[in-house]
Amino acid sequence: MPADRSFTSVKLVTQRFGNEKARTLAGYEATGGYGSLRKALAMRPEDITAEVKASNLRGRGGAGFATGVKWGFVPKDAKQVHLVCNADESEPGTCKDRELMYWDPHLLIEGMIMSAHALRAVHNYIYIRGEMMREYVVLQKAVDEAYARGYLGKNILGTGIECQLTVHRGAGAYICGEETALLNSLEGERGQPRLKPPFPAVKGLFGNPTIVNNVETLMNVPLILDKGAAWFAELGMGRSGGTRMLCVSGHVEKPGVFELPMGITTRQLIDEVCGGVWKGRKVKAVIPGGVSMPPLDESELDVPIEFDALQTDERIKPVMVRPDKQFDLGGGRPLRTMAGSGGVVVLDDQADIPMAVWRIMKFFWHESCGQCTPCREGTGWLEKVSRRGRCSGFSPSSAPISRRSSGRIGPRDAHRFVRDVRARSFDLGARGVRPTNPAG
Amino acid sequence: MSLEFSAAARSKIEALCARYPTKQPVVMAALHLAQKEHGHLSDDALRLVAKTLDLPYAHVYGVATFYTMYRREPGGVTTIRMCTNISCMLRRGYEVLAAFESQLGLKKGESNKKFTLVEEECIAACANAPCAVVGTKYFLDITPDQVPKIIAELEGSPSPESEVV
Numbered sequence: 001m002p003a004d005r006s007f008t009s010v011k012l013v014t015q016r017f018g019n020e021k022a023r024t025l026a027g028y029e030a031t032g033g034y035g036s037l038r039k040a041l042a043m044r045p046e047d048i049t050a051e052v053k054a055s056n057l058r059g060r061g062g063a064g065f066a067t068g069v070k071w072g073f074v075p076k077d078a079k080q081v082h083l084v085c086n087a088d089e090s091e092p093g094t095c096k097d098r099e100l101m102y103w104d105p106h107l108l109i110e111g112m113i114m115s116a117h118a119l120r121a122v123h124n125y126i127y128i129r130g131e132m133m134r135e136y137v138v139l140q141k142a143v144d145e146a147y148a149r150g151y152l153g154k155n156i157l158g159t160g161i162e163c164q165l166t167v168h169r170g171a172g173a174y175i176c177g178e179e180t181a182l183l184n185s186l187e188g189e190r191g192q193p194r195l196k197p198p199f200p201a202v203k204g205l206f207g208n209p210t211i212v213n214n215v216e217t218l219m220n221v222p223l224i225l226d227k228g229a230a231w232f233a234e235l236g237m238g239r240s241g242g243t244r245m246l247c248v249s250g251h252v253e254k255p256g257v258f259e260l261p262m263g264i265t266t267r268q269l270i271d272e273v274c275g276g277v278w279k280g281r282k283v284k285a286v287i288p289g290g291v292s293m294p295p296l297d298e299s300e301l302d303v304p305i306e307f308d309a310l311q312t313d314e315r316i317k318p319v320m321v322r323p324d325k326q327f328d329l330g331g332g333r334p335l336r337t338m339a340g341s342g343g344v345v346v347l348d349d350q351a352d353i354p355m356a357v358w359r360i361m362k363f364f365w366h367e368s369c370g371q372c373t374p375c376r377e378g379t380g381w382l383e384k385v386s387r388r389g390r391c392s393g394f395s396p397s398s399a400p401i402s403r404r405s406s407g408r409i410g411p412r413d414a415h416r417f418v419r420d421v422r423a424r425s426f427d428l429g430a431r432g433v434r435p436t437n438p439a440g
Numbered sequence: 441m442s443l444e445f446s447a448a449a450r451s452k453i454e455a456l457c458a459r460y461p462t463k464q465p466v467v468m469a470a471l472h473l474a475q476k477e478h479g480h481l482s483d484d485a486l487r488l489v490a491k492t493l494d495l496p497y498a499h500v501y502g503v504a505t506f507y508t509m510y511r512r513e514p515g516g517v518t519t520i521r522m523c524t525n526i527s528c529m530l531r532r533g534y535e536v537l538a539a540f541e542s543q544l545g546l547k548k549g550e551s552n553k554k555f556t557l558v559e560e561e562c563i564a565a566c567a568n569a570p571c572a573v574v575g576t577k578y579f580l581d582i583t584p585d586q587v588p589k590i591i592a593e594l595e596g597s598p599s600p601e602s603e604v605v
Contacts, residue, residue, distance in 0.1 A: 092525040092562035123459075130509045131521065131563055133604040134576040166459040171468055171507035174561060188464035188495075190506040206461055249527035249566035256567045291526055343566065345527055359529050363561055369506075 010235060012243050013219045014259040016104045023138060025145040028106040034151060036226040040114045041159045043225075048118035052221065054229035056241030060096075061086055061177075061214030062290065062341040064240070064307035073201035074119060074209045082210040083121040084186065085112060085218055087128040087139075088170055088177040091290035092363060093343025096245035097215040099257050101128070101135045104219070105142035109165065111218035113151060114225060116163050119211055123164050127182050130170040140167050174367035179212040180204075181369065192371040216245050237263030240306050244342060251278050251348035263304040266296060270346060281348040289340020291360045295347075307339045358386040443488045449473045453492060463493040467503050469605075471510055476602035480511045509601070515556035518598045521573045522548075524559055527566035532584070536570045539587040554595065575599030 011017075021027030028034070040048065053068025074081055085108065089097040101108060108126070116124050126143075128136050143165055146152045154162050168186055175181045176191040183205050185191035204210025220242055224232045233241040240262050246269060247257045253275030260273065266286055270276060277283055285295045288310060296303075303309050347356060365379040445453070452473065456466045470493060474485045481504050490500045504510045522540055524533040540557055541547055548559040565571040568580035572590075577599045579590055 089564045090562060093527055093566050094562075095564040095566045098564040129564070130507065131560065131573055133573070133601060134578065136604060137576060164459070166456075168465070169469065169472065171472065172509035173507050185468070186465060188462075188467040188503065190502055247567055249569055250530045255569070287526075345530070345566070347530065351530065356526060356529065359524070359526055363525055366561060 010243050010261065011259055012223050013100055013104070013107065013216060013245065016107070017099070019103070022104060022106075023102075023142070025106060025142070025149060028104075033106050034110055036222060037110060037113060037151065038157055038159075040222070040225045041117055041157065041161055043117075045118045045120055048114065048225065051229045052118070052224060055224045055232040056229075056236055056239055057217065057220055057224060057232065058240050058307055059214055060216035060220075060245065060342065062091065062292070062338070064339060066239075067213065067217055070201060070213075071115075071119060071211055073199065074211065075202065078120075078209045080123070080208045081119050081121040082205045082208055083112060083116045083119055083124040084179075084182070084205060084210055084212045085124075085126040085215060086177065086179060086182055086212050087126050087132075087135075087215050088182060089132075089215070089341075090129055090174045090177050091292060091341045091343055092360075093247065093249055093287060093345040094290050094341040095247045095249070096257055096342055098132055098135055100215055100219060100245070101132075101139055105139045106146065107219045107222065108139075108215055109142060109146050109151070111221040112165060113156065113163050114221050115211075115213065115218055117161060121211070122162050124166070125186060125205075126165065126167045127176070127186055128167060128169055129176075130172045136167065136169055143167055173369070174363075175369040182212065183210065190369070192369045235262070237261075237304065237306050238308055240308070244305065244339075246305065246342045246344055248274050248344045248346065250346040251281065251351060252276065252346050253278050263306045263309070265302050265304050266344070267301040269305065269344065270301070274346075277346065277348050279348070281350060283346060284349045284351055284353065285347045287343070287345040287347075289338055290343040291345070291363065293338050293340040305339050305344070310339045354386070354390040358383070358390040361386040443474075443478055443482075443484045445473065445488065445492065446477060449477060450492075457493075464495060464499075467493055467495060467500060468507075471500070471504055472605045475510060476605045480514045482512070511556075513551075515551040516554050517600050518554060518574060518594050519556040519558060519601050520544075520594070521558045521560035521563060523561070523563045523565075523569070523571055523573075525562040525566075527562070528570040531569045533570035535584045536572075536582045536587065539584040540572075540591075543587050543591055554598070555591075575601050575603060 016022035016031060022031055049068055049071045057067045058064045059067055087097055087101060112124060126139065128139060150157060152163055152165050156163055170176050170185060173191045176185045178193050179200055180194035180196065181191040183200060184194065186205060200210045200212055202209055236242050242262060243259050244262045245257065245259055248269060249255045252270055255274065258273055266288065283298045285297055286301065287293060287295045288305060361383045365383040368375045368379045370376045453466060453470055456469050457463050460466065467489065470489045471481060474489050475481055478485045486500045486504055487497055490497045520540060522537050524537055537548065537559060544555055544557055546552060546557045548557055550557060563571060563573045565578055565580060570582050572579045572582060574594060
């Protein structure tokens with residue numbers, strides 16, 4: 001990242017933050033909203049996908065998969081395709097999508113109309129988390145306005161293109177942020193994940209090819225089509241285009257939600273954006289992207305918060321990274337964590353790590369959907385072991401127990417994504433930290 | 441006792457059914473509506489939803505008991521969802537929860553006529569931890585000594601979740 005790039009210079013998805021009027025259709029249009037919709041609808045769908053591919057836009061929900069590539073997985077001969085917006089933000093430490101929907105709901109709708117056109121998707125849905133009641137009201141109002149003005153409906157802006165958009169409200173379940181669980185929930189089932197393959201892009205909602213994208217991802221689409229893929233790619237770093245929403249919480253002086261250049265390091269984020277660790281203390285650990293991501297320690301803070309960099313640590317040895325595989329770098333030390341959902345949680349050097357580990361385990365135990373035995377039972381055991389750790393310290397014998405319990409969650413299990421954090425968080429606790437609160 | 445939906449709820453459900461290829465996806469919205477109109481999801485309320493959407497009772501029961509925002513028992517008018525997850529925990533979230541418990545005279549998960557107190561998992565307002573969500577209202581950067589004021593405010597103007605449905 002060039003040193004002269006200012007932290008506040010680029011505002012894409014947050015450009016209307018603080019503008020109370022921009023939430024209405026009139027206010028959104030007055031600030032240039034829906035300005036490039038006509039142009040986008042005149043483009044051929046393949047060309048939009050190609051543009052998004054060229055922009056290096058990567059999924060902002062956590063996995064960082066290339067958005068345009070994902071869109072390309074939809075079979076060409078599909079009769080009916082769906083676009084679903086994942087607005088079930090519930091990864092602890094993450095609070096960007098809620099803010100984005102609250103301040104700029106029409107940008108999301110515009111992004112969905114354009115993306116739906118690229119996918120030739122007619123019946124589209126926004127799955128919003130049940131607890132986000134204020135944002136549901138805002139979003140539903142915006143959708144109603146867009147219908148009334150003819151941006152949504154059977155024949156949008158007289159182009160003959162149909163785009164239907166329904167806001168579907170959840171009712172409280174972390175697992176519904178996982179895309180196949182979300183689709184089950186959208187179909188009126190319990191929110192339990194499906195086995196993959198088939199991937200949703202081939203067989204998803206109601207058995208049709210379905211693309212599930214995060215709120216922030218879709219909100220970037222109008223900006224890419226307006227200003228061009230090259231401009232967007234240039235803003236980013238490496239194979240990640242654009243900016244990044246980062247939510248900083250925990251032990252910093254000024255926590256907040258910030259739109260920042262892709263590739264800012266964790267240390268810059270803490271010291272230059274958030275005013276440093278609070279009370280003049282030092283960093284003990286940082287969770288880089290929601291609690292499902294393995295934490296960093298103080299020596300690992302100079303790595304950019306970017307999808308590829310956090311998986312490998314570029315300082316040691318550059319390697320090609322496949323999005324689905326974390327590489328061991330042989331002699332070097334792999335970071336093996338991920339940029340995740342942008343939820344950065346900072347723990348200072350006096351933080352009660354055993355308590356934090358227990359709280360994370362308790363969360364996963366509470367939110368296990370109960371479908372697969374290793375998770376349903378294993379998270380319960382991890383909670384028990386970490387509760388014991390919280391009260392009386394971690395003994396050498398606790399670590400193997402945690403590895404055994406988390407190791408049983410096989411790669412074919414639908415929610416393997418939580419496996420690594422259990423092992424890594426637990427290791428952090430077992431590595432040595434005596435409880436600061438012996439009474440528990 | 442068999443329950444019924446109001447005319448407004450029936451027309452809302454009908455309109456929603458047109459948005460999906462089958463009636464089953466409307467079960468979540470119908471459960472929200474049933475909870476709004478009947479206070480909680482009794483067996484009769486579940487039967488009402490099942491009958492309205494032509495679904496098996498067992499399916500509706502499965503959905504209603506899977507998601508945490510549906511309640512099978514009566515609760516208070518206003519539900520306080522206090523987060524204690526990692527970001528809130530690091531900034532005294534448990535002390536705030538304890539303050540709510542002692543001020544309301546309720547343990548987490550309990551209700552009186554006015555309030556239900558819930559220990560919530562992350563409500564996506566981590567940058568302003570500790571935080572609580574009460575219907576469409578957010579309470580941010582809460583300290584334990586602000587709790588009496590928050591409760592007084594909610595007693596004056598309740599913020600029931602059913603308003604949103």
